[in-house]
Every structure is written in C-alpha cells, then in structure tokens.
Amino acid sequence: MSDLCAPTFEGLAERLGFTCEEAGGLFELRNPFALENWTLPVLELTIVLGAVLALVYAIVRLRRHNDPTNLVLWIGAIAYLAIIEPPLYFPAAFGIDEYVDTMFAHNVFTVEFLWGRLPLYIIAIYPMMATIAFELVRALGIFRRYGAFVGALCVGFVHHAFYEIFDHLGPQQRWWEWTLDHPMAQPFLDSVPLPSVVVFATLWPMSLAFCVQFFVGRHIDAGRSFSAGQLVWRTIVIGVLASIGTAILPLPATISGGITGSTTVIGVVYAAELVALSVVAILIFARQWRRLRSGANEDLLAIQPHSPGIIFGFAAVYLAVMAVLWIAALPAYFGAVDGVTANGDPVGSLWYTIGCFVIAVVTLAMAALAHRSVAGVVVPAPDAAVESDRV
Template identity: 70%
Template structure:
C-alpha cells in the first residue's frame, strides 16, 4: 500500500519505529510482547475490554429494561469514528490532500486496521469514553432536570476530563505522534494540539450526546419504544449529525482565528472555559439537589460505568506514575528518549474532575421508590 504512504505519515511512522511500506493490509495481528514498549498492550487491553463490556451492558440494558440508549450511543460513536478518521488517514484517497495533510500517526498495536493507520483500541475508545461520560451525567439526572443541551454540555466536560488524562501521556509513551508542522494542529498545548484538547476531547462528545439524547434518550425517558429498523436509522443519523456538530461547534475559533494561531488558540480556550463553567455549575447544583431530595428524577445507577471508570483511572494513574521519571528529566519539553511531554498540572486537574464525577454518582442517595427513576420530567427543562 505504498501508494497511500504520504510523506508526512511515512516520516511519523519512522519516528514511532515502524515502516509505512511494511504495514499490513486491512487487518494485521502482532505479538503484544514485541510492541514498542509494555504500555501499549496494557492500554490496548484496558480500552478494548472496557468497550466490549460497555457493549454487553448496552445489550443487557436493552433486553432487561427496553432501553436502547446505550446501544445507540455505542454504535453512534463507532459510526462517528468511521466518518471522521479515514479521511485523516488517507487524505489523497479522499481528494483532500491539498487541504488536509497527515495530522498524526498511531503506533502499531496488537491489532491494526487499514495498513497500520487504525489500531483496534482506537475503534474501542470512542464508544467506551462516550459511555462513561454519558452515563455519569445521566445517573445524575442532568438531562431530565435541565434538558438535552445542558446534559450534552456536561457530557462534553466529563468526557474531556477522562480523555485528556490519556491525551497528555500518549506522545511521551509513543502511542502516537503528532505532525508538528501541520497548521490544523496549531497551536500546541504542551505535547497536544489545542484543537484536540477542545474539539476531540469536549466538543465531539457533546455533539454526540446531544444527538443521542435528542433522537433516542428523551423519547425512552417518556416511554417511547422503537423498532429495530428505527434504531438503525437513528444511529446512522446520529453518527452523521455528530460529525457535522464537530465541524460547527469549533467554528468561532476557525473563523475568528484565521491567519493567527494565537487568536485561534485563545478562542479555542475560551470555548472550553465556557463549557467547563456551565458544566461545573450544573453538575454541582444537580449533585446538591439529589443529596437533598432522593426522589428527584435521575437515571438508574450504572454499576458497570462506576466500576470501569475506576479501573480506567487506576490504570492511567499507574501509567502516569511510571512515566514521571522521564517526564521530570525532560528538557525543553522533550525527554531524553526524544519524546514530547504533556502537561502534568492539567492532567492532575483532569484526574480530580474525573474522580469527583464518579464519586458524585456514588454519594447520591438511592432512588426513593420505584417510580422515581421513570417519573416524567416534571422538573425537566424543555429540550
């Protein structure tokens, strides 16, 4: 597949330790013990297992409670992945090479698709992260109390916290490599492009959550049941519209920041600050309401999400601790091995937010009575 080995991707692949020309076909398997370092199979196992369990949980929830929301969320996130990522891997094949050069390259993992471009764990991380963030917000009843848009903002914020823990350590551990010269990646925040920090960590999950809750979740809360064909159609629409949302939501930074990386970075940061402030206020207020009134409508407690969020945070905590010696030995943002480092203080803040989000779902009182969880949202804000 050398005809699809763009020069930028080939260069990034060499820096990661593999050859673009020798990357396998549609699917390739490798010995996990022969990967770049031990953290790659650990990350891969954690994410893939979590995603599979999230899918199983979604199926069980559909069968037991006739609630397809999690299943639509899982497949909607996967549909979004296959809309967004292939053009980024093969811009020439999609006729956009004059506008979009290679932005990044993933390292090779145990299972890879598309000639070394798409590791299995990347396919898995989209639905897993979306499930964790969406269910934390739903458990707190934000959608029921404040409406679809407010809930989606909170999902974007929670997802951002979980994702940035992973995003800021990936380059140092050679999970992927960013193209430093690509203007789309500018400006950088430590080792991470600020557009990734804002768009892929916060705005795309916000867009996905808004679509899932609008097209499926709120109807399920109101007692509506869907046929299989209706769910398939809505899942496809959700994947497509979430992709459109990922283009629309960053438009202020895209338009205002034309010609200036600094201005674009300021607007990106401002969007993230606004989202964070709104989400923190809503989540704290909702937690306080639930502590004071156990009968306030909210989602059922999701033990899988609570447990696996802890598993994810523990694994990432261990990976970060093992990376700290090289992190603190770095000079000018680069370790002695030549790997860029992320922002430790930002990661610590994200750990704090993620832990607080999980604790919030654990520290609210149980649902008071069988009708509380399914009560119509007389408290709810309009969608």
C-alpha cells in the same frame, strides 16, 4: 499500500519505530510482547475491555429495560469514527491532500487495521469514553432535569477530563505522534494540540450525546418505544449529525483563525470555548448535587432500576491504570529538557492532567454516591410522586 504512504506519514512512522512496509495490510495481528514498550499492550487491553463492557451494558439495558439509548450511543460513536477517521489517514485517497496533510500517526499495536493507521483500541476508545461520560451525567439526572443540550454539554466536560488524562501521556509513551507544524494542530498545549483538546476531547462527545438524547434518550425517558427500523435510521442520522456538529461547534475558532491568520487568536478562542463550557458544566454539577443531597431524588428514582455499576467500576479501573502509567512515566517526565525526554519524546502537561484526574474522580464519586443513595428505594407511583412534590 505504498501509494497511500504519504511522506509525512512515513516520517512519523519512522520516528515511532516502524515503516510503511512494516505497517501490514487491511488487518494484522502482532505479538503484544514485541511492541514499542510495555505500556502499549496495557493501554490496548484496558480500552478494548472497556468497549466490550460498554457494549454488554448497552445490550443488557435494551433486553431487560427496553432502553436502546446506550446501544445507539455505542453504535453512533463507531459511525462517527467511520466518517471522521479515514480521511485523516488517507487524505490523498479522499482527494483532500492539497488541503489536509497527515496530521498524526498511531504506533502499531497488537490488533491493527488499515495498513497501520487504525489500531483496534482507537476504535474501542470512541464508544468506551462516550459511554462513561454519558452514564455519569445521566446517573446524576442531569438530562432529565436540564434537557438534552445542557446534559450534552456536561458530557463533553466529563469526556474531556477522562480523555485528556490519556491524551497528555500518549506522545511521551509513543502511542502516537503529531505533525508538529500541521496548521490544523496549532497551537499546542505542551505535546497536545489545543484543537484536539477542545474539538475531539470535548465538542465531538457533546455533539454525539446531544444527538443521542434528542433522537432517542428523551423519548425513552418519556416511556416511548422504538421499532428496530426506527432505531436504525435514527442511529444513522445521529452518526451523520454528530459529525456535522463537530464542524459547527468550533466555528468561532475556525472563523477567527480564517480572518486573522493567527494561531494565537485561534488558541485564545478555543480556550475561551473550553472555559465557558467548563464553567457552565461545573455550575450544573454543583447545583444538581445540592438538589440530590437535599433529598430531591426524583430524577434518580426515575432511572433507579438501571444500575450503571459496571460502567462506574470500569471507569475506576481506567483511572487506576492511567495513574499507574503516569507514575511510570514521571522519571522521564521530570528529566525532560525543554519539554523533550532523553529519548526524544515530547511530554504533556502534568498539571493539566492532575486537574483532569480531579474532575474525573469527583464526577465518578458523585454519580456513584448518588446512585447508592437511592438503591433499594421504591419508585413511587406517578400520583404519589406528584402529591409528594406538592407537599
């Protein structure tokens, strides 16, 4: 595959410890004990396990409760990956190399696809992260109370928190490496491109969640059922529209950068988008939590039979594993000079990561406690519920 090994990718690969010739083929298995360091197989196992559990949960919801929302979300996330990732790995093959150079390179893991470009855990992280964020928001009744757009915005906020814990550790542990002078990666927040923080960690899951809830979730909540054919075309549309949405949502920063040519302006606009989204999401979470704690539990009662305990449990495991990986990285982090460790690896932002840990833990605790508070409560009949509201 040397014809697809661009010089930029080759340079990134060599700094990660492998070469294009060693990158394997369309599919390759490696010894997990012979990877760059011990954190790679730990990360890989955790993420792949999460994706499998998310798929099991989605199938259970479909079979037991006739609710395909999670399965559509899971498949839609994979469809999004299939649309977005290959052009980033092989810009020349897609005829865009004059405009887009190699932006990053993943290290090689146990299970690899596409000549060292696509580790299995990267495929798995899309549906795994999307499921966690979506279920935390849905478990709090936010979609039912505030609609698809606001619910999707909250999904983006939660996804951002869970993802950035991982994102700010990756470069230091050599899970991947960024092309530092790539124009689409500017500006950086320590070792992480700010566009990645906003677009990939926040806006794409927001776009996906909105499409899933708009085309499937809200109809299921209203008691509608779909045939297999209807679900297939809706899932395809969701994957395509979620990709388009990821291009539309960051347009303020894209247009500002195109007009000014300033990475500082791009950074300011991206940060403003993220702050605005976060403020709205925090207000919605706080408002919904007050409603639930005051006894206004009709949103939760409506989804009470669908316990997302397996997702909540894995989310806690994921946070625990990431905490261990971060603790292991702290000696090199604090020994870094000018943001680079003694081994030459860039470090992320510890304070930003701590903030994301807080958000992730708090939202997970809120969802788990809210669901526990209505466990065993009998769902009232529609007429009784209406009468109760009137009283």
